[in-house]
């Protein structure tokens with residue numbers, strides 16, 4: 001699945017937002033816009049993870065997704081609050097933020113556990129991958145403008161959660177019929193594309209036309 005999305009992954013590395021995050025040159029306004037939108041995204045994403053917990057077939061996977069939902073709000077929320085302060089409940093999601101969260105929530109509500117697992121996997125995988133790459137290039141994080149962000153996603157615990165999410169997706173794909181596997185690929189690809197769009201939207205500080 002990852003191989004089919006390699007082009008999108010390369011395109012994510014090439015984004016001016018991601019490059020600027022990596023070398024610290026990104027301006028604070030764009031970063032603040034991104035963090036606010038990301039806090040809104042994480043609320044929707046956490047609901048989708050809680051849905052995955054509700055659909056999971058065994059205790060281990062229920063616990064995994066329930067903890068992931070918790071961490072998306074509590075652990076990542078602490079990073080956001082630290083960086084941009086508390087994001088108001090009534091802050092407005094951008095078109096892309098709204099599209100991405102609506103998409104994962106629609107998968108949660110209209111499709112099965114395998115498709116939902118595939119739809120949330122890029123959120124783990126893309127961030128762990130970007131975090132790790134930026135960490136390798138960044139050097140001393142204490143002196144880095146976005147060191148805290150990089151440290152959060154290059155973290156060993158986040159890497160472990162990503163491995164667990166991958167293993168769950170692999171097990172589901174191995175047991176699924178061809179139609180389900182095709183929908184899993186579609187969900188994985190679409191969510192990876194939304195990851196690209198999310199950073200691109202932050203670079204453009206995307207707004208609603210009206």
Ligand SMILES: Cc1ncc(CO)c(N)n1
Nearest residue numbers: 038041076123124127198
């Ligand atoms: C848009 C987006 N995708 C994934 C993550 C990682 O949880 C995040 N914080 N934001």
